[in-house]
Amino acid sequence: MPTPQTPDDRDVPTVDAPADAPADAAGRVVLDARDISRVLTRISHEILERNKGPQDLVLLGIPTRGVGLARRIAARIAATEGVEVPVGALDVTFYRDDLRQQPTRGPQRTQVPPGGIDGRTVVLVDDVLFSGRTVRAALDAMNDLGRPEVVRLAVLVDRGHRQLPIRADHVGKNLPSARTERVMVRLEELDGRDEVRIAGPGEER
8 A cells, every 4th residue: 555654665766856856837848758668668667576576466547648548558568478467557536534525527448358457456656746646536436446465656756845754656756846836737548749838827738
């Protein structure tokens, strides 16, 4: 299960960004397409190492962009191990405790891979870890689907400002940021390009 914020039992190298580099009016790219490819490859290897192989793995992406990231990780695992890891989607919309404060977004479809999640090692995949409330909602949503043996969390970006004691097991980039800044993840399959950026004032996705 995503672990409380205590020292891990091993060092996990991540990409750090300077805390004192504010976004200008045009925003600031902190990960480009090559960076994203590299960190997803690293996360894929970390997942395999932690699990001692691909056996019993299930990847559940949190919509919207977590699903695309989960599929990319699965493709890298398949290329390395020759094994297709099941990939699904876990919508958390109605499990959030801050639903009234969130911009209106229709619920996405939850898709559980064949074979379910009972007794499996489930890796939740999301684009940005912020307050921790999305992950808490994901754990609640998963309780309605089955009982995994282990739950771990992989995120492309950890921007800090946690409101709950949740920590990712696999992090692509630690990105110190101001609470008021917006971190935007764009993926080729949804947005036409791969990048992570701190948005400029008034910038739209």
